[in-house]
Amino acid sequence: QVQLVESGGGLVQAGGSLRLSCAASGRTFSSYAMGWFRQAPGKERKFVGGIIWSGTLTYYADSVKGRFTISRDNAKNTVYLQMNSLKPEDTAVYYCAASYSYPLGELGDFVSWGQGTQVTVSS
Numbered sequence: 001q002v003q004l005v006e007s008g009g010g011l012v013q014a015g016g017s018l019r020l021s022c023a024a025s026g027r028t029f030s031s032y033a034m035g036w037f038r039q040a041p042g043k044e045r046k047f048v049g050g051i052i053w054s055g056t057l058t059y060y061a062d063s064v065k066g067r068f069t070i071s072r073d074n075a076k077n078t079v080y081l082q083m084n085s086l087k088p089e090d091t092a093v094y095y096c097a098a099s100y101s102y103p104l105g106e107l108g109d110f111v112s113w114g115q116g117t118q119v120t121v122s123s
Contacts, residue, residue, distance in 0.1 A: 009117030020081040022096030030074040035103040038092035050103020086121045
Protein backbone atom coordinates (compact mmCIF):
# COMPACT_ATOMS: atom_id res chain seq x y z
CA GLN A 1 0.00 0.00 0.00
CA VAL A 2 0.98 3.60 -0.42
CA GLN A 3 3.02 5.34 2.30
CA LEU A 4 1.98 8.89 3.18
CA VAL A 5 3.89 11.75 4.80
CA GLU A 6 2.25 15.07 5.68
CA SER A 7 4.06 18.38 6.03
CA GLY A 8 3.32 22.07 6.24
CA GLY A 9 1.67 22.34 9.60
CA GLY A 10 2.49 25.06 12.09
CA LEU A 11 1.25 27.98 14.12
CA VAL A 12 -0.76 30.70 12.41
CA GLN A 13 -2.95 33.56 13.56
CA ALA A 14 -6.66 33.53 12.98
CA GLY A 15 -7.45 34.72 9.48
CA GLY A 16 -4.19 33.39 8.13
CA SER A 17 -3.41 30.62 5.69
CA LEU A 18 -1.45 27.40 5.54
CA ARG A 19 -0.88 24.82 2.85
CA LEU A 20 -0.45 21.21 3.86
CA SER A 21 1.21 18.68 1.61
CA CYS A 22 0.96 14.92 1.63
CA ALA A 23 3.64 13.06 -0.29
CA ALA A 24 2.97 9.49 -1.31
CA SER A 25 5.44 6.77 -2.10
CA GLY A 26 4.93 4.22 -4.82
CA ARG A 27 3.90 4.32 -8.43
CA THR A 28 0.18 3.80 -7.91
CA PHE A 29 -0.72 7.15 -6.33
CA SER A 30 -3.12 8.02 -9.15
CA SER A 31 -5.20 4.92 -8.39
CA TYR A 32 -6.12 6.25 -4.94
CA ALA A 33 -8.70 8.77 -3.98
CA MET A 34 -7.29 10.96 -1.22
CA GLY A 35 -8.81 12.45 1.87
CA TRP A 36 -7.90 14.88 4.60
CA PHE A 37 -9.05 14.40 8.17
CA ARG A 38 -8.39 16.24 11.39
CA GLN A 39 -8.45 15.37 15.05
CA ALA A 40 -8.57 17.86 17.89
CA PRO A 41 -7.47 16.83 21.40
CA GLY A 42 -10.05 14.64 23.06
CA LYS A 43 -12.23 14.49 19.97
CA GLU A 44 -12.81 11.97 17.24
CA ARG A 45 -11.17 12.14 13.86
CA LYS A 46 -13.31 14.05 11.38
CA PHE A 47 -13.43 14.28 7.62
CA VAL A 48 -12.22 17.57 6.15
CA GLY A 49 -12.43 16.79 2.46
CA GLY A 50 -11.44 14.48 -0.35
CA ILE A 51 -10.43 14.37 -3.98
CA ILE A 52 -10.96 11.66 -6.54
CA TRP A 53 -8.26 9.94 -8.58
CA SER A 54 -8.21 12.41 -11.47
CA GLY A 55 -8.52 15.48 -9.28
CA THR A 56 -11.63 16.64 -11.11
CA LEU A 57 -14.03 16.20 -8.19
CA THR A 58 -13.68 17.26 -4.58
CA TYR A 59 -15.78 16.95 -1.46
CA TYR A 60 -15.70 19.12 1.67
CA ALA A 61 -17.12 19.14 5.15
CA ASP A 62 -19.53 22.01 5.71
CA SER A 63 -17.24 23.48 8.34
CA VAL A 64 -14.47 24.15 5.81
CA LYS A 65 -16.40 24.68 2.60
CA GLY A 66 -15.35 27.93 0.92
CA ARG A 67 -12.18 28.20 3.02
CA PHE A 68 -10.25 25.02 2.27
CA THR A 69 -9.24 23.67 -1.14
CA ILE A 70 -7.91 20.22 -1.94
CA SER A 71 -5.81 19.57 -5.02
CA ARG A 72 -3.44 16.90 -6.24
CA ASP A 73 -0.51 16.54 -8.57
CA ASN A 74 -0.28 12.93 -9.69
CA ALA A 75 3.05 13.58 -11.41
CA LYS A 76 4.49 14.55 -8.02
CA ASN A 77 2.56 11.95 -6.02
CA THR A 78 1.30 14.74 -3.78
CA VAL A 79 -2.02 15.98 -2.49
CA TYR A 80 -2.47 19.44 -1.00
CA LEU A 81 -4.79 21.12 1.45
CA GLN A 82 -4.89 24.89 1.08
CA MET A 83 -6.42 26.40 4.20
CA ASN A 84 -7.51 30.04 4.18
CA SER A 85 -9.35 32.21 6.70
CA LEU A 86 -8.24 29.90 9.47
CA LYS A 87 -10.12 29.90 12.75
CA PRO A 88 -9.07 28.73 16.21
CA GLU A 89 -11.52 25.84 15.87
CA ASP A 90 -9.45 24.56 12.94
CA THR A 91 -6.71 23.66 15.42
CA ALA A 92 -6.04 19.93 15.16
CA VAL A 93 -3.69 17.28 13.89
CA TYR A 94 -4.33 16.91 10.17
CA TYR A 95 -4.02 13.55 8.47
CA CYS A 96 -4.08 12.55 4.84
CA ALA A 97 -5.35 9.16 3.83
CA ALA A 98 -5.73 7.03 0.71
CA SER A 99 -8.79 5.15 -0.44
CA TYR A 100 -9.91 2.95 -3.34
CA SER A 101 -13.43 4.34 -2.93
CA TYR A 102 -14.98 7.73 -3.46
CA PRO A 103 -13.63 9.94 -0.63
CA LEU A 104 -16.91 10.68 1.09
CA GLY A 105 -15.54 10.63 4.59
CA GLU A 106 -16.01 7.09 5.87
CA LEU A 107 -12.89 6.30 7.88
CA GLY A 108 -13.20 2.62 7.10
CA ASP A 109 -12.83 3.30 3.37
CA PHE A 110 -9.28 4.60 3.81
CA VAL A 111 -6.52 2.02 3.64
CA SER A 112 -3.41 4.07 4.32
CA TRP A 113 -2.80 6.97 6.70
CA GLY A 114 -0.03 9.47 7.27
CA GLN A 115 1.39 10.28 10.68
CA GLY A 116 -0.29 13.68 10.88
CA THR A 117 0.85 17.28 11.08
CA GLN A 118 -0.16 19.75 13.77
CA VAL A 119 -2.01 22.93 12.85
CA THR A 120 -2.52 25.50 15.58
CA VAL A 121 -4.55 28.65 14.99
CA SER A 122 -4.20 31.37 17.61
CA SER A 123 -6.91 33.92 18.29
